[in-house]
Amino acid sequence: MQIDRSPxxxxxxxxxxxxxxxxRVARARYKAWDRCDLTFAELAEGTSVAxxxxxxxxxxxxxxxxxxxxxxxxxRALIVNAGNSNAFTGWRGRAAVAxxxxxxxxxxxxxxxxxxxxxxxxxxxxxxxxxxxxxxxAALEAAPCSWEDAAKAIGTxxxxxxxxxxxxxxxxxxxxxxxxxxxxxxxxxxxxxxxxYIFTDADVAPAFLQEALERANAATFSCITVxxxxxxxxxxxxxxxxKAGNARIEGWDSPGADAFAAALGDVCRELAQLVVRDGEGxxxxxxxxxxGAVSDDSARVIGLAIANSPLVKTAIAGEDANWGRVVMxxxxxxxxxxxxxxxxxxxxxxxxxxxxxxxxxxxxxVAAHLKGEEIDIAVDLGLGDGRATVWTCxxxxxYIAINADYRS
Amino acid sequence: MQIDRSPxxxxxxxxxxxxxxxxRVARARYKAWDRCDLTFAELAEGTSVAxxxxxxxxxxxxxxxxxxxxxxxxxRALIVNAGNSNAFTGWRGRAAVAxxxxxxxxxxxxxxxxxxxxxxxxxxxxxxxxxxxxxxxAALEAAPCSWEDAAKAIGTxxxxxxxxxxxxxxxxxxxxxxxxxxxxxxxxxxxxxxxxYIFTDADVAPAFLQEALERANAATFSCITVxxxxxxxxxxxxxxxxKAGNARIEGWDSPGADAFAAALGDVCRELAQLVVRDGEGxxxxxxxxxxGAVSDDSARVIGLAIANSPLVKTAIAGEDANWGRVVMxxxxxxxxxxxxxxxxxxxxxxxxxxxxxxxxxxxxxVAAHLKGEEIDIAVDLGLGDGRATVWTCxxxxxYIAINADYRS
Numbered sequence: 001m002q003i004d005r006s007p008x009x010x011x012x013x014x015x016x017x018x019x020x021x022x023x024r025v026a027r028a029r030y031k032a033w034d035r036c037d038l039t040f041a042e043l044a045e046g047t048s049v050a051x052x053x054x055x056x057x058x059x060x061x062x063x064x065x066x067x068x069x070x071x072x073x074x075x076r077a078l079i080v081n082a083g084n085s086n087a088f089t090g091w092r093g094r095a096a097v098a099x100x101x102x103x104x105x106x107x108x109x110x111x112x113x114x115x116x117x118x119x120x121x122x123x124x125x126x127x128x129x130x131x132x133x134x135x136x137x138a139a140l141e142a143a144p145c146s147w148e149d150a151a152k153a154i155g156t157x158x159x160x161x162x163x164x165x166x167x168x169x170x171x172x173x174x175x176x177x178x179x180x181x182x183x184x185x186x187x188x189x190x191x192x193x194x195x196x197y198i199f200t201d202a203d204v205a206p207a208f209l210q211e212a213l214e215r216a217n218a219a220t221f222s223c224i225t226v227x228x229x230x231x232x233x234x235x236x237x238x239x240x241x242x243k244a245g246n247a248r249i250e251g252w253d254s255p256g257a258d259a260f261a262a263a264l265g266d267v268c269r270e271l272a273q274l275v276v277r278d279g280e281g282x283x284x285x286x287x288x289x290x291x292g293a294v295s296d297d298s299a300r301v302i303g304l305a306i307a308n309s310p311l312v313k314t315a316i317a318g319e320d321a322n323w324g325r326v327v328m329x330x331x332x333x334x335x336x337x338x339x340x341x342x343x344x345x346x347x348x349x350x351x352x353x354x355x356x357x358x359x360x361x362x363x364x365x366v367a368a369h370l371k372g373e374e375i376d377i378a379v380d381l382g383l384g385d386g387r388a389t390v391w392t393c394x395x396x397x398x399y400i401a402i403n404a405d406y407r408s
Numbered sequence: 409m410q411i412d413r414s415p416x417x418x419x420x421x422x423x424x425x426x427x428x429x430x431x432r433v434a435r436a437r438y439k440a441w442d443r444c445d446l447t448f449a450e451l452a453e454g455t456s457v458a459x460x461x462x463x464x465x466x467x468x469x470x471x472x473x474x475x476x477x478x479x480x481x482x483x484r485a486l487i488v489n490a491g492n493s494n495a496f497t498g499w500r501g502r503a504a505v506a507x508x509x510x511x512x513x514x515x516x517x518x519x520x521x522x523x524x525x526x527x528x529x530x531x532x533x534x535x536x537x538x539x540x541x542x543x544x545x546a547a548l549e550a551a552p553c554s555w556e557d558a559a560k561a562i563g564t565x566x567x568x569x570x571x572x573x574x575x576x577x578x579x580x581x582x583x584x585x586x587x588x589x590x591x592x593x594x595x596x597x598x599x600x601x602x603x604x605y606i607f608t609d610a611d612v613a614p615a616f617l618q619e620a621l622e623r624a625n626a627a628t629f630s631c632i633t634v635x636x637x638x639x640x641x642x643x644x645x646x647x648x649x650x651k652a653g654n655a656r657i658e659g660w661d662s663p664g665a666d667a668f669a670a671a672l673g674d675v676c677r678e679l680a681q682l683v684v685r686d687g688e689g690x691x692x693x694x695x696x697x698x699x700g701a702v703s704d705d706s707a708r709v710i711g712l713a714i715a716n717s718p719l720v721k722t723a724i725a726g727e728d729a730n731w732g733r734v735v736m737x738x739x740x741x742x743x744x745x746x747x748x749x750x751x752x753x754x755x756x757x758x759x760x761x762x763x764x765x766x767x768x769x770x771x772x773x774v775a776a777h778l779k780g781e782e783i784d785i786a787v788d789l790g791l792g793d794g795r796a797t798v799w800t801c802x803x804x805x806x807y808i809a810i811n812a813d814y815r816s
Contacts (some may be wrong), residue, residue, distance in 0.1 A: 056739030090763050398811075
């Protein structure tokens with residue numbers, strides 16, 4: 001089945017070179033296709049690394065090994081395989097990752113734990129070691145490639161290539177950030193995986209990089225959902241080469257720490273939103289702002305309950321300001337809520353306030369808003385100061401077609 | 409939009425009269441339709457009552473008042489309004505329920521707390537008191553009706569009428585149970601609600617009836633899902649008139665207690681499964697058996713994570729034995745699981761065992777099984793003795809059509 005480019009797609013941005021990062025791609029041919037499907041990012045000595053990984057109890061070997069290795073804080077290489085996720089493959093899967101690490105650490109003269117591997121694609125089939133090794137050998141010989149080439153090579157069922165960049169000033173020194181991501185398309189028998197990577201020339205201590213990435217992740221990647229289903233391979237990593245020559249950021253008290261964290265947050269937010277824009281069957285990009293919750297975390301849980309509700313998502317697909325379904329989703333979230341203090345708005349127009357429909361509610365501007373591509377839902381719980389913003393897409397026939405009809 | 413009768417529908421069963429229960433229906437005309445939409449069940453003096461209600465934090469006034477009144481354990485009447493859920497209507501909604509209780513308690517000479525009210529249908533519109541009162545007056549004058557008539561009158565977007573019965577021996581005395589339920593159809597701007605009622609002539613103390621209903625609920629209604637969305641009005645109640653003349657069941661030690669609880673469980677299971685069979689757009693009835701979990705509760709959570717996964721549900725709609733999606737759902741459930749001990753079967757054929765695909769896996773019988781209407785998925789976690797069975801339906805274009813396309 002040919003899947004059309006998402007109507008919510010964005011063009012790939014101009015991204016600067018990052019000193020200390022060399023990107024290469026190769027054809028490992030993990031599937032019967034003629035495209036680059038192995039991405040090799042070589043990183044300068046002294047590169048700091050951080051990572052956040054799927055919370056799945058059935059995570060892939062790549063995730064298990066990566067989760068351990070980021071604790072050591074050093075990276076020299078990232079290898080991403082597209083077309084085979086190597087998930088649910090037992091000891092054979094672990095052996096494939098070990099073989100890749102051994103080959104790359106030999107070639108670069110670095111430690112095994114400085115080589116990070118991600119894989120995405122079909123599950124239950126061990127990653128073929130021969131193809132991986134030939135692909136890596138080819139990548140080591142290849143000329144450096146662009147951000148867009150690398151971003152394209154990690155994609156599977158993505159309908160467009162996704163990247164984002166930002167810059168920050170650290171004590172007068174300009175540092176650059178550039179990242180790319182894949183995710184949210186899916187086709188039999190593959191499983192969607194979100195893999196995202198951010199590179200910077202900033203000099204950042206690994207512990208701070210990890211803290212900043214976790215903070216950014218909590219407000220971005222952890223606030224998006226397409227269908228509420230969590231991959232066994234989800235991974236977001238950040239690499240800091242230190243080539244910009246700024247005074248090293250050791251903690252939040254270091255000069256430029258906030259500016260760097262803000263720039264990292266911007267890149268993460270843009271990458272996260274691009275995944276939603278490529279949500280399967282998506283026709284509308286939905287922003288859900290929750291306020292008045294008892295805590296920020298409670299607001300996020302409520303926002304995700306709304307964003308994951310099939311009834312809310314189909315109502316948006318149907319361009320219907322069905323606030324009753326939002327009430328339902330708030331009620332089922334398992335977080336504190338008071339029906340008689342709850343207020344709901346679409347496109348800035350309050351449909352219900354304090355538990356009752358607004359008397360002179362004007363549906364015309366709301367109907368017009370819902371016909372657009374960018375939908376805004378606001379929910380105020382009237383209980384406290386907790387707030388969160390989450391992003392999702394609508395649930396359409398396209399989703400069913402992509403996930404159920406692929407055999408026809 | 410006309411919605412076809414579910415292909416998974418079952419005929420309404422023959423149900424015996426229950427001494428002490430008189431059913432009547434009337435036309436309150438809560439919507440512009442010509443059908444009975446008010447059900448009035450009059451219950452003999454001394455009837456015990458029990459109830460389980462939605463956990464929604466935004467429950468309707470009917471639920472709030474009913475939840476309090478069941479604690480007193482006595483019922484003389486049940487009124488069910490179809491076409492208007494009276495949810496999210498603030499003080500006007502509470503006033504409507506109070507008016508109904510006052511009218512019925514006056515007519516029957518009983519306490520306000522012995523009158524139970526449920527409503528289902530459009531939300532955000534206060535139940536019109538004049539229509540409710542005229543409907544109740546008409547019902548009080550009407551001739552008694554059948555179980556099927558009563559079951560039909562509580563329906564909204566149901567595509568078939570749902571009932572179930574059972575009998576049990578209590579110390580040599582035969583007691584009868586009969587119940588009906590509505591739920592799982594939905595159409596704009598209505599919200600799905602599951603309302604179920606079970607009546608018996610057994611003599612059962614209210615505290616035991618509540619305990620038996622909660623136990624049955626945990627293994628039946630709490631183990632079904634269509635789309636993971638929880639209504640603000642969900643209600644299941646049991647009424648025991650005591651007219652059978654058995655020795656009263658006071659607790660689990662009373663003669664016949666287990667037999668009665670088993671019969672109640674049978675009725676609840678059948679009613680719960682009928683709701684799934686009328687799931688929006690359902691083409692397949694799916695049974696998910698989880699074993700080897702660390703506890704029964706953990707098994708239920710994992711089963712529901714599988715049953716609620718859009719990716720699993722669309723794979724079933726696509727007749728694809730996509731066990732990778734089952735792995736994904738197990739992984740995201742938030743319960744203990746070990747990828748390398750996980751086994752998954754479709755239709756009794758193991759596709760994956762202990763974390764790896766079965767080597768000589770024969771897909772032919774599995775493919776044949778998935779073409780049928782009754783799908784069986786077994787998951788063994790290999791960790792403990794916890795087990796649970798949950799029921800759901802597939803996710804099809806019909807679901808999207810019902811919930812998103814209704815304006816077209």
